[in-house]
Amino acid sequence: MNPKPMAAIAGIGWTEYSRKSGRTVEALALEACWNAINDAGLDAADIDGLVSYSLGDSVTTAVIATDLALPQLNHFADFAAGGNMACGAVLQAAMAVATGQASHVLVYRALNGASGVRYGGAEFSRLLAEHGVHSDSEPQFLDTAGITMPAQHFALLCRRHMIKHGTTNRDLAAVAMTCRQHAIDNPRAMMRKPMTESDYDKSPWIAEPFHVVDCCLQSDGACALLITSPERARDLAKPPVSILAGILGASPSNRGAMWGNFSPDHAECYGRYLGDRLFRQAGIERADLSFAQIYDCFTYSVIGQMEGFGLIEPGEAGDFFRSGHGSIGGRLPINTAGGLLSEAYIHGLNHVVEATSQLRGEAGKRQIRDAELGLVTAGGATSTGSALILGR
Amino acid sequence: MQHATLPHPVPTPLSQPFWDGCRRRQITLQRCDDCGRFRFYPCEACPYCRSRDCTWTEIDARGTVYSWIIVRRSVDAVWQARAPYIAGIIELDIQKGLLIPAIVIDCPVDSVRAGMPVEVTFEQTDASTVVPRWRPVS
Numbered sequence: 001m002n003p004k005p006m007a008a009i010a011g012i013g014w015t016e017y018s019r020k021s022g023r024t025v026e027a028l029a030l031e032a033c034w035n036a037i038n039d040a041g042l043d044a045a046d047i048d049g050l051v052s053y054s055l056g057d058s059v060t061t062a063v064i065a066t067d068l069a070l071p072q073l074n075h076f077a078d079f080a081a082g083g084n085m086a087c088g089a090v091l092q093a094a095m096a097v098a099t100g101q102a103s104h105v106l107v108y109r110a111l112n113g114a115s116g117v118r119y120g121g122a123e124f125s126r127l128l129a130e131h132g133v134h135s136d137s138e139p140q141f142l143d144t145a146g147i148t149m150p151a152q153h154f155a156l157l158c159r160r161h162m163i164k165h166g167t168t169n170r171d172l173a174a175v176a177m178t179c180r181q182h183a184i185d186n187p188r189a190m191m192r193k194p195m196t197e198s199d200y201d202k203s204p205w206i207a208e209p210f211h212v213v214d215c216c217l218q219s220d221g222a223c224a225l226l227i228t229s230p231e232r233a234r235d236l237a238k239p240p241v242s243i244l245a246g247i248l249g250a251s252p253s254n255r256g257a258m259w260g261n262f263s264p265d266h267a268e269c270y271g272r273y274l275g276d277r278l279f280r281q282a283g284i285e286r287a288d289l290s291f292a293q294i295y296d297c298f299t300y301s302v303i304g305q306m307e308g309f310g311l312i313e314p315g316e317a318g319d320f321f322r323s324g325h326g327s328i329g330g331r332l333p334i335n336t337a338g339g340l341l342s343e344a345y346i347h348g349l350n351h352v353v354e355a356t357s358q359l360r361g362e363a364g365k366r367q368i369r370d371a372e373l374g375l376v377t378a379g380g381a382t383s384t385g386s387a388l389i390l391g392r
Numbered sequence: 393m394q395h396a397t398l399p400h401p402v403p404t405p406l407s408q409p410f411w412d413g414c415r416r417r418q419i420t421l422q423r424c425d426d427c428g429r430f431r432f433y434p435c436e437a438c439p440y441c442r443s444r445d446c447t448w449t450e451i452d453a454r455g456t457v458y459s460w461i462i463v464r465r466s467v468d469a470v471w472q473a474r475a476p477y478i479a480g481i482i483e484l485d486i487q488k489g490l491l492i493p494a495i496v497i498d499c500p501v502d503s504v505r506a507g508m509p510v511e512v513t514f515e516q517t518d519a520s521t522v523v524p525r526w527r528p529v530s
Contacts, residue, residue: 121467140401145493160459163506208462
């Protein structure tokens with residue numbers, strides 16, 4: 001039997017996802033937050049908690065608290081973190097609600113990730129260093145070894161997986177094509193043109209084994225979620241979505257940010273250590289899941305995390321996706337909105353929004369029938385990450 | 393070549409001995425005084441036994457290719473000028489699981505393989521900077 005949920009998602013909001021918003025990050029954050037407040041049928045004055053995460057490319061909770069003229073801010077957290085915090089930020093809000101720190105907490109992520117600070121570029125090393133994600137000893141070794149872009153870090157993980165498990169570019173293509181297929185039915189998605197295997201092959205190499213289409217989009221936009229108690233959520237405008245379990249953690253000795261240099265294997269995923277506890281806390285089996293939204297900064301990240309969380313055996317991913325098991329209507333639909341690869345890169349928080357839409361039955365043409373339980377993960381299949389199990 | 397504009401390491405007290413070693417054309421790593429294991433990246437404590445005592449030790453810098461990529465497009469102009477190049481991770485022979493990020497040179501980009509034996513060489517990238525490179529053992 002499921003345990004009592006620690007909290008509930010009562011509202012979701014998002015902005016247009018684009019390559020050039022022409023607006024401030026503050027305006028994007030505020031629009032997403034207001035949309036979540038309105039979706040829940042609440043007043044801004046009800047909000048007493050704010051949580052966000054960024055690498056200095058967003059606006060702090062103090063800015064949003066002021067723009068919403070909150071009477072009182074009982075709880076806030078501004079994490080300096082990458083996408084590994086997307087589910088962790090929601091978990092933080094849920095813990096704040098569950099422990100009585102705050103009653104209605106907004107979680108948001110806003111960025112001009114295409115027209116402003118771009119994570120895909122060489123600036124990434126600087127961002128990690130300046131915001132303390134790297135210790136001071138690591139960037140100097142990576143920068144001087146020509147490893148400066150996220151695609152390069154993750155391609156190194158992917159190659160290691162290829163060496164160990166025989167994964168191929170065909171398998172990566174199957175992930176990219178599945179995400180794209182789902183985006184076609186998502187009006188929010190930035191990439192809605194179908195992708196064939198030949199399209200995949202024709203995409204330029206960037207850091208072999210990655211083509212450009214193995215990498216997520218860069219996007220301007222924001223999304224937000226409103227977290228409150230399960231009891232309170234029942235009285236609000238939309239069907240509540242329960243937060244049944246969450247994790248925010250890491251493999252042992254995860255110093256090194258982009259790979260666990262001290263882990264038993266550098267391509268080992270955090271999910272291997274934390275997955276069992278997540279499912280146990282939710283009181284469910286992996287087979288009970290209706291869908292999974294897997295953080296897909298890169299195609300490989302989907303494979304690494306599905307294995308790490310025990311959804312598939314190592315090396316099975318290609319067949320899983322080619323057989324349609326990850327498609328809508330399949331055994332375990334993956335990234336039903338198109339994910340970061342084809343919907344937008346709102347640093348993973350858009351995966352939590354999509355999971356909520358699915359569990360409410362609001363996903364339109366991409367709706368999974370009788371969706372009851374969903375997994376959302378956040379992390380690139382490195383040594384650190386977070387995840388949630390949500391239920392109807 | 394674009395050596396003058398390649399990124400400089402910015403050493404800290406923790407990493408300075410590594411870069412000093414490079415200027416002597418040596419790979420120098422921390423070795424734990426208690427459990428005897430080497431470690432990389434530099435750390436203020438041994439990640440295997442928690443000891444805070446270590447000695448910087450010159451090693452026989454040979455290893456094998458543990459993972460690699462072929463960088464074909466970089467948004468970083470200085471690296472784009474070098475593309476395509478092989479960036480990788482070397483597992484050092486002196487200790488299983490001891491990994492170091494690397495550029496592999498003197499090797500056609502399409503012929504690098506997992507487990508390929510490599511040894512260190514050094515490149516002087518400006519007047520005061522020497523960085524390690526790795527090349528196939530001939």
